[in-house]
Amino acid sequence: MGQTRISNAIRQLRFAAGEMTQQELADRVGVTRQTVHAIEAGKYSPSLEVAFRIAGVFKQPLESVFVYAAEPDVGRD
Amino acid sequence: MSASFEEKSVWIQLLSLFLVMGGYFVVAARMWDAGVTPIAAYVPLFAGAVVLLVVVQVAGHIVAAITSRQTGADERDRLIGWRAESNAAWILGVGVLLAIGGLAMSIDNLWVAHLLLAAMLLSELTKYALQLAYYRLGV
Numbered sequence: 096m097g098q099t100r101i102s103n104a105i106r107q108l109r110f111a112a113g114e115m116t117q118q119e120l121a122d123r124v125g126v127t128r129q130t131v132h133a134i135e136a137g138k139y140s141p142s143l144e145v146a147f148r149i150a151g152v153f154k155q156p157l158e159s160v161f162v163y164a165a166e167p168d169v170g171r172d
Numbered sequence: 173m174s175a176s177f178e179e180k181s182v183w184i185q186l187l188s189l190f191l192v193m194g195g196y197f198v199v200a201a202r203m204w205d206a207g208v209t210p211i212a213a214y215v216p217l218f219a220g221a222v223v224l225l226v227v228v229q230v231a232g233h234i235v236a237a238i239t240s241r242q243t244g245a246d247e248r249d250r251l252i253g254w255r256a257e258s259n260a261a262w263i264l265g266v267g268v269l270l271a272i273g274g275l276a277m278s279i280d281n282l283w284v285a286h287l288l289l290a291a292m293l294l295s296e297l298t299k300y301a302l303q304l305a306y307y308r309l310g311v
Contacts, residue, residue: 099310127243127246127248129174130246130248136310137310138311139310
C-alpha cells in the first residue's frame, strides 16, 4: 500500500492536451476515472497494457509518461 | 475523490453483511441463552437473515447504480479484489480447522455450525474492509 516507485507526467500531459479531464482519459483508456486518479496520485501502478494505452492517448513514448525511481544498485551488473 | 460503483458495492456488502448477520448472531445468542439447542430451530432465523441480506443488497446496488457512472470493474478493481481475498482467506481456514477440532472433541453441532458461520462472516468482513483500505490508501 501507499506510494508506488513509479512517477508520471499524466497531469501535465492532460493540461497540455487542452485540460483533458480524468474522465475523458479514463474513457479512452478503458478504466474508471478513479483508477486514473489513483495512477496520477502515485497510488496505483498500472499494467503495461494500460500504461501503453495512456502513452498512446498523448502520442508520447512510454518513458515520457512514466518514470521508475529505481534504487541506486538495482539493475547494475 | 468520489467513489466508483465498485467501491460503493463493497461498502454496501460490508455494511449489510455486518448489520444483518451481526443481528442474526445477536438473536441466535439470545436463543441459545434461553435454552434453544436443536440446530433446526435456528434454520428459519438464518433463512430470514439470508433473504433480508439479499433484499438489502439488491436495494443498495440499485441506489448505487442510479448514483454512479457504471463502467464495469477495471484492472485496479480486480487487483484490489484478489489481494483482499488473498489476505483474508486465512480466517476461514482457521475457522474450518477449529470446527474440525470441535468435531473431534464432540462439541455440539450448533457450536460447530456457528463457528463455521462466524469464520465465513469474519473472513468476508475482513476482505471488504481490506478492499476499502486499498481503494483509499493505494494498492
